[in-house]
Amino acid sequence: xxxxxxxxxxxxxxxxxxxxxxxxxxxxxxxxxxxxxxxxxxxxxxxxxxxxxxxxxxxxxxxxxxxxxxxxxxxxxxxxxxxxxxxxxxxxxxxxxxxxxxxxxxxxxxxxxxxxxxxxxxxxxxxxxxxxxxxxxxxxxxxxxxxxxxxxxxxxxxxxxxxxxxxxxxxxxxxxxxxxxxxxxxxxxxx
Ligand SMILES: [Zn+2]
Numbered sequence: 743x744x745x746x747x748x749x750x751x752x753x754x755x756x757x758x759x760x761x762x763x764x765x766x767x768x769x770x771x772x773x774x775x776x777x778x779x780x781x782x783x784x785x786x787x788x789x790x791x792x793x794x795x796x797x798x799x800x801x802x803x804x805x806x807x808x809x810x811x812x813x814x815x816x817x818x819x820x821x822x823x824x825x826x827x828x829x830x831x832x833x834x835x836x837x838x839x840x841x842x843x844x845x846x847x848x849x850x851x852x853x854x855x856x857x858x859x860x861x862x863x864x865x866x867x868x869x870x871x872x873x874x875x876x877x878x879x880x881x882x883x884x885x886x887x888x889x890x891x892x893x894x895x896x897x898x899x900x901x902x903x904x905x906x907x908x909x910x911x912x913x914x915x916x917x918x919x920x921x922x923x924x925x926x927x928x929x930x931x932x933x
Contacts, residue, residue, distance in 0.1 A: 774929065774930055775866070775927060775928065775929055776825040776826065776827075776863060776927070776928040777825055777925065777926070777927055777928075778820075778821045778822060778823065778824030778825025778826070778925065778926050778928070779820075779821050779824060779923070779924065779925045779926075780816070780817040780818060780819065780820025780821035780822075780823075780824060780830075780922075780923070780924045780925075780926075781817055781820070781921070781922070781923050781924075782813045782814075782816040782817040782820065782921070782922050783813065783913075783919055783920070783921045783922075784805035784806060784807050784811045784813045784816075784919055784920060785805065785806045785918065785919045786803045786804070786805060786806070786917060786918060786919050786920060787803060787804065787805075787806045788802065788803050789804070790803065790804025790805060790806060790811070791804045791810070792804040792805060792877075793805070793810045793811065793812045793847070794812060794813070794814045794815075794872060794874075794879065794882070794886060794920075795812065795814045795815060795870075795872075795882075795885075795886025795887070795889055795890055795903055796812065796815065796846075796847065796848040796886065796889035796890065796893075797882050797885045797886050797889060799877060799879065799882050800877070801876070801877045803917075805919075805920060807837075808837035808842060808843060808845075809835070809837075809842055809843070809844065809845035809846075809847055809850065810844060810845060810846055810847050811847075812847035812848075813872070813920050813921065813922045814870055814872045814886070814903065814922045814924075815847040815848060815850070815851055815890070816831055816847060816922070817870060817922035817923055817924040818851065818868055818870055818890065818922075818924040818926065819831045819834075819847075819850060819851055819854045820924070821868065821924040821925055821926035822854050822855070822858050822865060822868075822926045822928070823854060823857070823858070824926075825858075825863070825926050825927070825928040826857070826858045826861045826863055826928060827861070828857055828858070828861065831850070831854070834850075834853075834854070834857070835850055835853075848889060848890075848893050851890070851893050851894070852893050855893065855894055855895075858928065859931065862930055862931055863928035863929065863930060863931060864928065864929055864930075864931050865894050865896055865900075865926055865927070865928055865929075866900065866927040866928060866929045867896070867900040867901070867902070867926075867927050868890070868894070868896075868900070868901055868902070868924060868925065868926045868927070869902040869904075869924065869925050869926075870901075870902065870903045870904065870922060870923070870924040871904050871905075871906060871922065871923045871924075872903065872904070872905050872906070872920065872921075872922045873905075873906050873907070873908055873914045873920060873921045873922070874905065874906075874907065874914065874920045875907050875908065875910065875914055875915050875916070875917050876917060878905075879905035880905060883903050883904075883905060884898075886903050887901045887902070887903050890903070
């Protein structure tokens with residue numbers, strides 16, 4: 743049995759034909775896949791709807807922003823753009839552009855997917871953390887995953903959304919805002 747870092751040279755060509763994880767295969771996997779991360783914060787204010795992952799969550803406050811301020815979707819977009827080596831959402835969708843006022847962030851996510859595909863990549867899976875002290879988000883997570891998966895054309899199992907509080911600490915803990923982190927894996931398009 744060969745260790746995964748040894749070259750086995752059983753393959754006539756570099757690939758998975760011999761079924762072993764030889765060095766050549768591992769090196770190739772490294773050049774096929776791309777990873778990116780995104781981070782976003784929005785302030786919580788009265789008189790705004792709370793939209794997270796394209797889902798309206800009933801709450802007395804909402805996130806402040808030029809678009810619908812969907813902090814979770816914004817972090818995801820920056821992860822996808824970062825993985826493709828593209829400029830971030832601040833440059834793609836400037837907040838001084840009136841066409842993006844009140845924009846549906848799921849539509850912007852669709853635009854990000856188009857940009858990523860233009861670079862020859864397609865998402866493999868994404869993982870998102872949303873930090874909010876209140877309200878409780880667990881009941882809305884399945885709907886968020888489904889909406890994001892629909893836009894990205896991925897199975898729901900490839901779209902993870904994990905809510906967390908910050909145990910009352912920091913700006914999230916005192917309810918001044920929400921933060922989100924996302925990572926995204928891109929794979930080359932097969933055609
Ligand atoms: Zn944002």
